[in-house]
Amino acid sequence: MSSTEAQDGSSAAAQDKRRAQLRAAQQAYRERQEQRLLRLNQTIGNLEETNTDLHANNKQLELEIAKVAAENEVLLATFNSTASATDGPVPEVELATTTPLEASRVTHDSDSMLSRPRDHPVHRLTKSETGEKLLDKAAAWDMIQNHELFKEGLVDIDGVRQKLEGVAQCGGEGVVFEEGRIRRAIEESLISDS
Template identity: 40%
Template sequence: MSLHVSSEEMQRGSNSDEDEKDMTPAQSRRKAQNRAAQRAFRERKERHVKDLEAKLAALEKNSLSISEENERLKLQLQKTATENEILKATSALPSVPSALPNTAPLQYKPTDFYSDLLQPHENKTPSHRIVMSENGERLLAAGATWDYIIKHPLYIKGYVDVGHVSERLKGAAKCDGQGPVFEESAILDAIEKSVASGSDELL
């Protein structure tokens, strides 16, 4: 294989060789140092680009889990905000505690609650099952729903009419394959509306 070199290229190469021959030792060292510095700069730049690409890949990999965590936190924040609003509303009614004594557990038994809540459903066995929905919200079976209601601060204070809550939840039941379950947000909403309904009746 033959190499064809133009006279112009030969001239440039000759000029470069002559320039280097004309350089002093100090100039030659500086030129070598400049070349080494340029090579080191290119290597650092390549490493930096590779680091950025690796970080980007890691961020893209975690983006889905971060989005799901954000949705879960939003639901938790909404639930907490709802509970705070209920507490603020009831604390502004000083006559309510005296008008509604803490007798709710005696007025409504769990067996009555299960019978009433599960009446439209074929499976009438109360379960304390708690599962998670696809969007990250808790789903409570009838037994777990009763436990949730009677542990709620508003129920303990005697503000909640369990019969009203049961009526509101009848149409909100979902099925998880084992029986009826109720979204935690729906239970909170029923409790809130029960309290609001009781307050309206006192006015």
């Protein structure tokens, strides 16, 4: 073998070795890029899932805020109508500092907005002329809150309020509602999906 052939052989071997190194480097580069792409896709998927969860939580919070706002409206409307029918307007300061639980136990036979402790609710229950149970506003509110449809968030509180406004009766010491009418108002005031 001549020296030229030996040089050509070693040159060919060196080129083969460089090609193999280049292929290995390209393969390693492609694998790194694929791994990076997989990580990015996973990150995007996680972000989309988090976004979906946050959107659902936001919707739920918006519904809860609307429900609480409607409950507050019902309480204020009930107090205002009761106050105008009995003692005159309820002082604005007392309404602003009264929580819904405290306000649901308001009585107009004393100067205080809170005549009973919060842990001892007392509801006046009587019967109508037809024998149906009459509930005062606090007992009516408790009935609404304890109804299964309300607990599931399916009740339009403003709709219940509107239905009950026309059927409220004076029970001698304040506004009362027939139990059956409250139940019907709840069942007829479901939140629509539209």
